[in-house]
Amino acid sequence: MNRVVIIGGGITGLAAAHTLARTRPEIAVTLLEARDRLGGVILTEEEDAFLLEGGPDSFLARKQEANDFWREVGVEGDLLPAQDIHGRVRILRDGRLRLLPDSFNLGMPSDVRSVLAASLISIPGKLRLALERFVPRRRDPSDESLADFFRRRLGREAYERIGEPLLGGIHAADAERLSLSAAFPDLYAMEGEHGSITRALKARRISNEGERGLRFVTHRGGMGKIVQAIESHLGGIEVRTGVACKEIQGKAPPFRVIPENGDALEADALIIATPAHAAARILKETCPPLCSLLNQIAYVSTAAVYLACHEKALKRPLEGYGFLVPRTEGKTINACTFVSNKFIGRAPEDRILLRAFVGGALDPDVIQWPGERLVRRVRDELKEIVGLEGEPIWSRVYRWENALPQYNLGHRDRVHAIDKLVKGIPGLVLAGAAYKGTGIPDCIISGRLAAKRASR
Ligand SMILES: Cc1cc2nc3c(=O)[nH]c(=O)nc-3n(C[C@H](O)[C@H](O)[C@H](O)COP(=O)(O)OP(=O)(O)OC[C@H]3O[C@@H](n4cnc5c(N)ncnc54)[C@H](O)[C@@H]3O)c2cc1C
Known part of the structure; x- marks a missing residue:
């Protein structure tokens, strides 16, 4: 075992890369990431002293193996629990918010x-x-x-x-x-x-x-800081961003990894940590039956719509972390987080930050709306639901197309069949949110296990 190639630089690929750097420094590891940044759906940005999470804003800190990982990459001391407030979640019923x-x-x-x-x-x-x-x-x-x-x-x-x-x-x-x-x-x-x-x-x-198990935590400086911390613990790993893998050639090691641009790489083991649909495209030469199973894992799209507002734009103070909207209420918003209530340090004094989610399996078309229309709809619904008046100071939309895997009926059997086919291809490992858990701790565990398997 000399060369491992990891495809996909989201949290799963990063956890795999870090584990290899730490436990098997003698192996030459290259990580290919299609985007020009690492982190996958983890994306933190700052605007006017507000802190925005385009994708995940927190995670549950109850899985020991993931907690060990935070320690290894040095972020354990920077993890910030969600504010301990009474009445965290509300649900819309007949147009009014009711406490869960x-x-x-x-x-x-x-x-x-x-x-x-x-x-x-x-x-x-x-x-x-x-x-x-x-x-x-x-x-x-x-x-x-x-x-x-x-x-x-x-x-x-x-x-x-x-x-x-x-x-x-x-x-x-x-x-x-x-x-x-x-x-x-x-x-x-x-x-x-x-x-x-x-x-x-x-x-x-x-x-x-x-009670203790269900606390959400984030990084004090936003989820993006976690990505930066992992990046700084990658030792001698070669990271190539802006390089998408087009296909894999070969049915056994050494595999040839063909990027969209640049030279081919040879690998004794491969960790594919992309969404399942991307893994299916990459592996179409290697194992067509595997691709067909991977393509059966459905994905949906979603968008996060941020509104930054003055506190005085609200008729009444916001209570709790936010609210959820049952489909029977007939709204475009599926859920809304009162970001500035959930975590400290997300908005300046006298300002509030709201994040509404739209789209998903039950409303797939909305994701294609122009940004202005999405913002207007979210603002109008927030006016009705929480009494938000006037225009926001600014707004921002993050779209995530085909980013959320759906564990639909039969998922466990599908994953079992995928595992069986993968076992028949020595040196190949699949990891990530598509298979056995979508939460960030699950992805870390999946990435670490992939590193172990690939370096056997
Ligand atoms: C909007 C949103 C909010 C979420 N909120 C939470 C939350 O609050 N808490 C929580 O625990 N979980 C949350 N999740 C789920 C969790 O964030 C994800 O399941 C997890 O981050 C997925 O990590 P990953 O590395 O498996 O995949 P990804 O983050 O999708 O990374 C895969 C990477 O592979 C790259 N890639 C794809 N094709 C190729 C190719 N051909 N060549 C090279 N690279 C390629 C992609 O560019 C991407 O960077 C959320 C997810 C979304 C989308």
Whole structure:
């Protein structure tokens, strides 16, 4: 093993590169990244003393292996938890924002008493929700959608008002097609182990894991600082940005890596850390059946629309981290983060920063709207929902086309079949958000595992 080529410089490819630099410095590693910057969907920018995250703004810090990684790249001391405020999430119901009690964990109630006090759900809906612990465990081994799971365990209303916007929203997905076992393996396992999610969450709360586990953290200086920190820990790795891989030649090592521009490279092992659709294009010569499976992993597009405003443009103060919008409300905004409430240091004094998400599986066309139209629509809806008056100081739109993988029904079987085919091609490793977890900690774990496999 002398030469490894990593294709894709998002967090997965970077985690793989760092792990190789640290554990196998004798291997010659080259990382190719199509864009002219590293980080993939992680992109932080500053404007007028505001700090903007074009893509992810934070992550859950509960996976030990990812936490070890933060320590290795020296950012552990700079991680900033989201502000500890009561009443973090609100959900739009009949045009008004209603509190989702903090005791809801993963969209599920861990404390039935707080459900009864919530105005988000009608009285019959609450009664149905309170019966969750008596709903029998599912015996059917077939894959179940998030929507079916929620309706079965908690009722239709809890699905429409909580499950769809909160959990479907994390993946910008159509919850009717999203696979529970692939997208929310924790919930799936909880039903298997405890027979009831309410009981499982209560057990976690008692063991004090639930509350601590679900804190979001970011880097004090924005997610982009994490990318910079990893970059500075890449040792002797050769990083080539602005170089897209066109194709791989060969069905076994040494592979020839053909870039769109520049000279071909030879590799004894390859880590492909791109979205699945890009991996399919790159590998079309190497293994057509693998490409066909990779192309079956659907992707959706989304856009983040930022509005920077004066505090006085609001009729009433913003409460919590932001809100989610069920599809039944008929709005363009899917979710909105009150950025300046969620993390300190994101906006100057007397100013607020709002970030609305639009698009996703349920509204795919909106992503093509011109920026001005998107901003106008978001501003108009925020006027109705949070009482935002007048024009923003400035606005910005970040579009992410085909950037979010969808773990739709059958995803785990598809990934299993992909793994089997990949095992038959020595030296080839696939990693990243497309397969076994889309969160940043999952991508880090995937990148580190890829480094281990590629250097065997
Ligand atoms: C808008 C948005 C918000 C999100 N919010 C959160 C959040 O708050 N918390 C969280 O935990 N997760 C969040 N996620 C998910 C998480 O950010 C991603 O799953 C993760 O960052 C993906 O990392 P990756 O390296 O696997 O892929 P990517 O970041 O997509 O990186 C893949 C890289 O491969 C490159 N590439 C593609 N084709 C080629 C080629 N042919 N040759 C060379 N390079 C190529 C691309 O340019 C890209 O840089 C969010 C995702 C999005 C899109």
